[in-house]
Amino acid sequence: MAAPTEGRLQPGRPWPLGATAEAGGVNFAVPSAHAEAMLLCLFDDAGQVELQRLPLPARTGDVWHGFLPGAAAGLVYGYRAHGPWQPAAGQRFNDLKLLLDPWAREIVGRHQWRQENVGADPRDNATFALKARVLPADDGFDWQGDRRLHTPLADTVLYELHVKGFTRQHPGVPAEQRGTYAGLASDAAVAHLKRLGVSAVSLLPVHQHIDEERLVAMGLSNYWGYNTIGFFAPEPSYAATPDARTEFRQMVRRLHAEGIEVILDVVFNHSAETDEHGPTISFRGLDNAGWYRLRHESRALYENDTGCGNTLDIRQPRVLQLVMDSLRWWVGEMHVDGFRFDLAPVLGRGNHGFDRDGAFFMALRQDPLLQGVKLIAEPWDIGPGGYQLGQFPAGWLEWNDKFRDTMRAFWLGHPAHRGDFARRLAGSADLFHQRGRAPGEGVNYVVSHDGFTLRDLLTYEQRRNQANGEDNRDGHGHNLGWNCGQEGETDDAAVQERRARLARALLATVLLAQGTPMIAAGDELGHTQDGNNNPYCQDNAITWIDWAAADEALIDFTARLIGLRRTLLPLGERWYSGFPDAEGQPDLAWFGADGRPLGAAQWHDGDARALGAWIGQPGRAQAPLLLLVNADADDTAFVLPEAPAGWQRLLDTAETATGTQPAPAPAASPLRVRGRSLVLLAATPAP
Structure with missing residues (x-):
């Protein structure tokens, strides 16, 4: 460990938050709007022996900060926050608890479920608590010119x-x-x-995460x-x-x-500190009311919109x-x-x-x-008004769970109709x-x-x-x-x-x-x-x-x-309106196995699971495509729309393996589509 050369902290800066190694020392900054004092605790390299406790000397707004001359990357540290223990008012300060810096770039130790870590137990938890290690400002990693790829959504x-x-x-x-x-x-x-x-x-x-106490007691992990x-x-x-x-x-x-x-x-919706019975590791001990959404009727309890015991409060700066x-x-x-x-x-x-x-x-x-x-x-x-798909x-x-549920239902025999299937297949325009x-x-x-x-x-x-x-x-x-x-x-x-x-x-x-x-x-x-x-x-x-x-x-x-x-890109990169384009051809036309457009009653017939899609503007394809879907148990014969040079089969999911998938081959009308399968066809290029 690079030991500090001086035992006193200088005021330093309130930014950036966390521990920042720089020329001459390390700057520490941690927010807490309700703490009455904040101690910086320094440890040996293994994080087992506490060497010093130094009060952070300055406070700017809600940020406590100090600069430690002579310190350097590698220093292991934690915090102790002094303040009121008033759960009913939303405050759970306990200066006997060593606290992890929320901005820790590297964490020392592994969380152990011992009574010392739970709730407001008065015994010190320093031996078992997680600590942070200061990282260098530049560790010299060679990215070799690497950049983000920016792959388009279409690909x-x-x-x-x-x-x-x-x-x-x-x-x-x-x-x-x-x-x-x-x-x-x-x-x-x-x-x-x-x-x-x-x-x-x-x-x-x-x-980095920890395992819940309940799971550890059962020999399991998260x-x-x-x-x-x-x-x-x-x-x-x-x-x-x-x-x-x-x-x-x-x-x-x-x-x-x-x-x-x-x-x-x-x-970012919750932390590992769980509910009011959970461990005090970091946020709860630094400023409970500043990190979590607390219930109006009792600020000793946490809003649980996550199902995980607590909810981080994004309203807090x-x-x-x-x-x-x-x-x-x-x-x-x-x-x-x-x-x-x-x-x-x-x-x-x-x-x-x-x-x-x-x-x-x-x-x-x-x-x-x-x-x-x-x-x-x-x-x-799971909170009130928590379902926001499309919003x-x-x-x-x-993530479109309506696509998931509709496709499962349609293919696997649960209540569904062709209108739902088509809407989800063509991009969920309603959402x-x-x-x-x-x-x-x-x-x-x-x-x-x-x-x-x-x-x-x-x-x-x-x-x-x-x-x-x-x-x-x-x-x-x-x-x-x-x-x-x-x-x-x-x-x-x-x-x-x-x-x-x-x-x-x-x-x-x-x-x-x-x-x-x-x-x-x-x-x-x-x-x-x-x-x-x-x-x-x-x-x-x-x-x-x-x-x-x-x-x-x-x-x-x-x-x-x-x-x-x-x-x-069978269904293309843009919306399919179903209306004719400038040449009089529809972007996307749906039809039944008989080759005719589906009427309103047919769209909502829950017993019919066969339909076709004529894709007139097929993304990157060079010719129109047909997608024939048969989720019924029995085979279905499809009447194919006319194409100047006919149709070629590109894919048949009834085939058992790629090795048996044919090369593009002519497809005659009517075309038998086997039960519980789909077929993709492309218009044969004109000679």
């Missing part, structure tokens, strides 16, 4: 994955790198991403990582080396070199500053390409509910560093176009990390979450899945074929639809979680992708779909 295919689970069992990844950032950047992992043709990896949370404590620090358990920050950067640099963007799932500083850090210092915001309506909650013109959105809109990064909302939380500002992408937003702002998916895998959606109708320790009560009970005739795995060839055909149809529906597609890692190779549809706490073979059991044919099929999307 974006999102691939959601967990850093650990993706490579933990991959035989092609060096053993010491499996389950790490280095593993994701390995030749074997990159080869799979390139084979598929995805344009971006959307990583489940990589901010595998997904939605329990953040360090908004600037990469999760160290995902690193093969002691230097997680450098390893993460190397991963980003490698993926960028391969044309793959890196998008982070970020959790320092909370907003933390979020913005973190985003800027990950873009500027770590070169990520975008963010997926967990429970994003929390970030737009003002005094009177969700506000798309709120401070957070305005701050993002004007920030020069964050211009052009991909911003993706999970557009719901985010222009330029934001949103986005009405506010002048681009179709690519809807993220289309049928499976994400949250719920059944694609294989399990077609294998189980009842969740099997007993391993989570909640008596199978957790997870969604209404999944709109279908076991295809038998619950669980089976050797029945007919059931297996039915499941495989539907898996291909669902993948094709996502990847050929208008909007930005997202697939969950493992769905392209038949990954199963044994029926667990909420494996957030399963850091084991339940969630780790089993590469030894990979369905190579399904991988090839998925890659073919992505290739077709990129080549043809």
Whole structure:
């Protein structure tokens, strides 16, 4: 440790927040509007022995600050905040608690669940508390000219994955790198991403997090990582080396070199301190009322719009500053390409509910560093008015669960009609176009990390979450899945074929639809979680992708779909009005199997699951396209519209593998489309 040469702090500056190494020492600045005093506590390199306690000598507004001459990068520190212990008034100060700097760039230690860490226990928690380490102003990392990729939405295919689970069992990844950032950047992992043709990896949370006490007591962990404590620090358990920050950067640099963007799932809606019975780690002890939304009827309790015990209060300037500083850090210092915001309506909650013109959105809109990064909302939380799909500002992408539910219902025999299917396939204009937003702002998916895998959606109708320790009560009970005739795995060839055909149809529906597609890692190779549809706490073979059991044919099929999307962009880059263009041809025309336009009653006939789409302005294709959909169990004969030189079949999801997919071949009318499948045709080029 670079020990300070003087025992007294100088006033220093109130900015930037956090610890800043500079010539001659380190500047410390931490906000607290209600603290009465703030102590800087210095530790040995391991963070086990407290060496000094120094009062921060200056306060500017709500920021306590001081400059420590002679200190340098490597210094380990924490804070103790003095103030009233008045939970009923929203204050929970306890100077016996060592507190982590919210702006910590590197965190020392791992949180341990001991009584010393819980609630207002009077015993000191310094030995077990998390501390921060000061980073150098410039660590000299060689980016080798790396820049963000700015992949257009029209070319974006999102691939959601967990850093650990993706490579933990991959035989092609060096053993010491499996389950790490280095593993994701390995030749074997990159080869799979390139084979598929995805344009971006959307990583489940990589901010440093802790496990809930309840899970630890059961021998489990928060595998997904939605329990953040360090908004600037990469999760160290995902690193093969002691230097997680450098390893993460190397991963980003490698993926960028391969044309793959890196998008982070970020959790700014709550912190790991949970409810009023949770641990005091950082925010609660620094200024409880300044960080969290507290209930009006009792400020000893927390608003719980997140379902995680607390809700960060974006209305507070320092909370907003933390979020913005973190985003800027990950873009500027770590070169990520975008963010997926967990429970994003929390970030737009003002005094009177969700506000798309709120401070957070305005701050993002004007920030020069964050211009052009991909911003993706999970557009719901569990608070009042928390479902906000379609209501985010222009330029934001949103997970479209209406697409998910409609496509599941339509293909898997639940109540649905052709009008719903067509609306979702053609960009969900009712959600986005009405506010002048681009179709690519809807993220289309049928499976994400949250719920059944694609294989399990077609294998189980009842969740099997007993391993989570909640008596199978957790997870969604209404999944709109279908076991295809038998619950669980089976050797029945007919059931297996039915499941495989539907898996291909669902993948094709996502990847050929208008909007930005997202697939969950493992769905392209038949990954199963044994029926667990909420494996957030399963850091084991339940969630780790089993590469030894990979369905190579399904991988090839998925890659073919992505290739077709990129080549043809079947539903185009712009809105399809259904009205004729200047040459008298409609952009998009829907018809029944008999070749005739669908009437109002036919659109809403819940028993009919066959329809066709004539795509007259097919994006990048050189000729019109036909998409024929048959979600009925039986084969259906489609009367094809006339084309000067006929039609060629490009894709048939009833085929079992890419190897049997024909080269473009003539398609005669009427064309038989097998049950539970779709066919893509292109007009034959005129001679």
